[in-house]
Amino acid sequence: MKELLDRLRSIDTAAVIGELKKSSDEGVLEEWLNSGVKFAASSGSLEKVYYSAVKKLLDCIVSVHERAPVLHEGGAYLGTWLESTGTINAELLSRYMPNVAQATFRLFAEYRREDGLLPYKITDKGPAYRQIQMVTPLARSVWNHYSLNGQDAEFLREMYQAMAGFDEWLEQYRNTRGSGCVEAFCTFDTGHDLSPRFWHIPDTPHRDDPRRFSPESPVLPLLAPDLTANVYCQRKYMARMADILGEDGSFWERKAAQSLDSLFQYCYDETDEFFYDLDRNDRFVRVQSDVLLRVLACEVGDRGLFDSALKRYLLNTAKFFAKYPLTSIAMDDPRFDPSSAYNSWAGTTNFLTLIRTPHAFEAHGRYVELTWIITPILNAMARMKNFAQTISPWTGTEGYTDTYSPAILCVLDFVERTCGILPAPEGELWFTGLVPYSMDHGEELASVTAYARIVDGVSYELVNTREGAMLYREGHVHIGFPYGTRAVTDRAGNLKALVGMMAQPAQGLVQWEGKTYTVAVKGNEQLFFTIGGFEAGPDIGVIAPTYDSGHWGR
Secondary structure (H helix, E strand, O other): OHHHHHHHHHOOHHHHHOOOOOOOHHHHHHHHHHHOOEEEEOOOOHHHHHHHHHHHHHHOEEOOOOOOOEEOOEOOEOOEEOOOHHHHHHHHHOOOOHHHHHHHHHHHHHOOOOOOOOOOEEEOOEEEOOOOOOOOOHHHHHHHHHHHOOOOHHHHHHHHHHHHHHHHHHHHHOOOOOOOOOEEOOHHHOOOOOOHHHOOOOOOOHHHOOOOOOOOOOOOOEEOHHHHHHHHHHHHHHHHHHHHHOOOHHHHHHHHHHHHHHHHHHHEEOOOOEEOEEOOOOOEEOOOEOHHHHHHHOOOOOHHHHHHHHHHHHOEOOOOOOOOOOEOEOOOOOOOEOOOOOOOOOEOEEHHHHHHHHHHHHOOOOHHHHHHHHHHHHHHHOOOOOOOOEEOOOOOOEOOOOOEHHHHHHHHHHHHHHHOEEEEOOOEEEEEEOOOOOOOOOOOOOOOEEEEEEEOOEEEEEEEEOOEEEEEEOOEEEEEEOOOEEEEEEOOOOEEEEEEOOOOOEEEEEEEOOEEEEEEEOOOOEEEEEOOEEEEOOOOOOOOOEOOOOOOOO
């Protein structure tokens, strides 16, 4: 353990990354170094891939026209996209390079059109407004960045005003059927390229006008569950912002409730327990796709609904739980296409799906089940060279394009969630005591790991072995805790709770402030630390994978 800790401390990240390619890289790298984030492993290939990801991340951060550097999507996708780069990508980047993340968010406020429409992408040629193309709620990403990084009220107000204008635009132009749902006019509105969800529907709006749909289509407009859930979640977070900014938060709460009611009234099939588009003939578009996960990641539904989705779909090897999960179409759908050789949402596993996944699982305390998504992907990552958009759900082989920022950020995020130090927007620090488990051909990923991060000027180092985890604060032993658990502290490092991170119970010793506590914690169980020791908290159990192909396509 000491040998790996010494090596972690000796890592010179700048030297590992090597020669920089452009003038703006120096300042961007400095921001990474200020985070203090480092990763070391005693063996295996994951450490090498990790630093390759950091290096390629710099390639995706660009200063256009001498402006502040912002994140670009990367690969075949020029510029910054609302559905990904400006939302979930920037939300993850915020933990490592908050200044770059904030500049990326701000682009969308800056380029809001006079009628309130936000651009779906911004390139060096300027903003583009052809479609809406939104998936992760911008307001949630903005709020999490704001909460995590100093609570900049000026930034919050600027984004709030832009998003309020966009909400009005959507209400005016994307509710033509009066349902209260948000309507999809084309494939690109949800970024679902080649998905059977949109077969025989144009890729773009009518005459490239986002306010119009094809008058020749027999099915448009669609009442879209993922777009409606997006606006529901947007409005929930707008209510939080309004309260901070002295506005009327209840206004947004009422609007959110209306969105949620419309979502379940028009887009939810109680028999299938699935969310579908409703076409203009009032028929469900029965394509079981990652729309389900998108809706759940927008904080729709209680734990009961989420657990049902896990059992029936997300952890079902006949549906989405492929060897390298999660697929973009259910595997028992005859339209399923596993190819990852091109930009496709017709079956293959997409990295955008993967980085959107944790929020849905963690919102319901399904930490163990999330590791079953992360672990096989980490095994595939250990072989990655290009950081593609897609990987094969059968083999984990990289597919279409390269230097794609969602794949790069997924490496950083999944390592941090498995064996690193993660600052959460709620004011907590998560120290996870796992090592990446080898799944493929017995090839070692990382038998012992070490991770470092600076939080509020204080340095933390976490060393994980299968015998246990040891956390250091400012170079001194701070907390020891059992393998297979996550120690949760406040921002100052004071112990708050222990979470079980394995399907089987974890047990061992917790060392804290000169005392030792014997603990046993089941998967997903939470033990809360008090003055007298640990007290039992929520114990929701673990949901096992399933293997059944249900009746498809009623």
